[in-house]
Amino acid sequence: MNNAQRRLITAGYAGLPFGEFSKCEAGDVGVLGVPSEVDGGPRSGTSLAPDALRRMSGQLETILPANGRDLGNLDLSGDWSGVLMQLVTQMVDSGVKPVVLGGASDVASAVLRALPDLLVVAAMPRARGDLIERAENTVWVGLNGGQPAEEWDQISQRAMDWRTARQLDEGHADFSGMPERAVLWIDISVIDLGHAAGAVGLNPGGMKPETLVSVIGAMSCNWQAIAITGLAPARDTRGISELAAIETLNAALRHG
């Protein structure tokens, strides 16, 4: 984060002090903003998400259930995804939990490439090919019915665990085979725009924000890394989408 940005935002995410990764201790969280923008499409604005989350968590006086540092925003010039992968690897190796605030989905893809052997819990409306092809099965939260047939086939063949938003709303949130350690990827598009308008993806019939919080909060995984993507805060003037992201993150850190 450059000096001008630091002057604009005096406290880090949820009141964490800004600092370098070297100041983090084992067991801490390291919050890193990666303000990448979606490539195209009718809805954009993900680059505003990290700073919007910092601002909102400050207004709400959110208290993170963990100590740590806010590492600022990653400089997106050059090979930023390589730098992000390296940073995530270093943090996990040092026992620091990376909490990566995207940005677009490419942010989470880089985080997952840095941790290739871990299972992923993915809260997103559409299954992604790169997740299906990982060695470990992915647990899908809030998938909608709009998946291509071949992706459904792969998910079925590999017996991956998945729940639709409707199933979760009806209380069917009992995921079997949750490992002790996993990576959590929350794409805010998993939430129905009718409930929270600040997502880059359209997902009619998607999850309610409070369902997302309770489902993720009920998972007792030890999250090795958490990435939040797909949040376009300027599209949600009431801030419900940011609130959903902040509460989900807190629930994950509290129970995970």
Next chain:
Amino acid sequence: MGDAAQIQFDTVPSFLGVPVGDLEDLVPGQVAIAGYFCDNLDRPAAGQRYLARQLRYASRLGKAPAGTIDLGDVNVFPLEPDKHFSAVIAQCGAVLETGARIVLVGGDSSGLKALGSAAQLITGENVSVISISERIASNISDDQPIVLSVDLQKLAGKWMSHPRRLTGLSPATMIAKIHTTPGSVIAAAVFGLAPALDNRGSMETRAALAILQAVTERLEKGAP
């Protein structure tokens, strides 16, 4: 000038469109609504003091029990807490002394505290302050005097223009709790909401008005 224009421009805005009155107008059992313009003393958050004004402007006629009056705002001294509390306790006490029941609208939770003290002082009994958003003890009898606490911060985020949390109560749930809370309600405070003073605040304002109406109905009945 048509009726609508007359209502809009020719009347003093009041809570639920009730007549504006004074302490001398009160009779036992009557419900008095008063505004509380102070939001810096207990659980402070700027903007909560505007709730009373917002609800007056958004009110329509004919929503309150007959006989209910708007007493105006209680006098407050936000920069002098000791003087403030004694003044608010005295004013609320003066209303309760007439045998009327009072709803304090707006501001922070300091109004509720003063109201509780006033109720205690006037009745000479141990008056419980009961929050509708908390689990209610089952040992309260229907003739035990209580002060009802209606904290609008407990509304779920989707009802608010500036939500601070996702989960919470719906207005319908709050209204149901207002009607079913045991005890004889002699006073109530509706507080904790800093309403957006534009169109974005219309939903929370309508919710707060419906809740205020339920509170006045409950005060008129006393027991559930």
